Amino acid sequence: MNSSRFLSPAVRTLSAFGGVQTAASLAREGALHHPVLLHLNECPYPPSPRVIEAVSHAVASVNRYGDPRPGALAALIAARNGIAPAQVLIGNGSDEILGLVPQMALGPGDNAVMPTPSFPRYRLGTRAMGAEARMVRNLDDGRNDVAGLLAAIDASTKVVFACTPNNPSGAPLPQDEIRALVQGVPEDVLLVVDEAYYEFDAAQGGIGALPELRSRRGPWLSTRTLSKAYSIAGLRIGYGLAGSPEVADGLVRVKLNFNLSCLAVVAAEAALSDEAYAQGCIAKTLAERERVSGLIEKMGYRTLPSRANFVSFDYGPEAASVMANLAAQGIFLREWRDPGFEAFVRMTIGLPQENDLALAALAKAA
């Protein structure tokens, strides 16, 4: 008997996402006392004290389900972005929202056009629906190839993904290229712009995709997260800003009813209420990224331009084995693994002492 008959043909094409180590999994294993976690682009600073207080207070009420579509949080996010609350969808991380897009839009015979290397959810979510993930290689500086993305669109394209600043490279899309994307993606195709690192770019003068997206005639969605700049990755809150209520409502049709923990919602409101704290974390991270990038260049590795809370560099063919070696010592960096880019390593900007430990280990391994 074939014991995996329950796997659909689409799901058979996916590999199990296993083995990523997190602060929580390492603590459970109990083997490493002070692991240096620079592989998940988390914020190294704890959340705002307001978050800790709000969550502590709310925990007494967790016998009740949360709100399937939390209105106050959506209104807060809507007001900050000059958009109607009906066009905001809150997700269990932006990962959830990016995963809902293929569920809403794609089926066998369809395709989604997306950059590579980039965030894996676009291709995994697309393939899980039996649709084709049409991947367009980034330009040499690591930014999405807008002309290439537009050229890959055909009559079966339902969704186009872009990512700015792009993970794992760090490069943002310049405004004129976002405009070309907004104008060039056909009006019956959903344009999704993943802006998980928006706040870091904005702190350096970037204005993000929204100003251009607002002028788009066809459907669009921008996704953002509170996992990075707002220090609540473990609570899981991301959101989508949609071009119309129809896009937000389409995503609601496929989401789980109670997708959000009520603690996460309370935490998100508190985190967004303490912008000064978030800006402090961002400023420290950006200053440290400059220092770290300079040291990596000094070590002789070419860094890619980054506007996010990480820096990637060309380490060479030994990247995977050296990173495995470092992980065994409790220092976690992330080799890209994407075909053709195996030599690249991404380092999240952590606390200065963590970054120094990682750089010293890299120097020793060279």
Ligand SMILES: Cc1ncc(COP(=O)(O)O)c(C=O)c1O
């Ligand atoms: C580009 C990009 N998009 C989306 C996400 C998902 O983040 P979250 O689900 O924590 O909001 C990440 C996380 O690393 C990311 O790098």
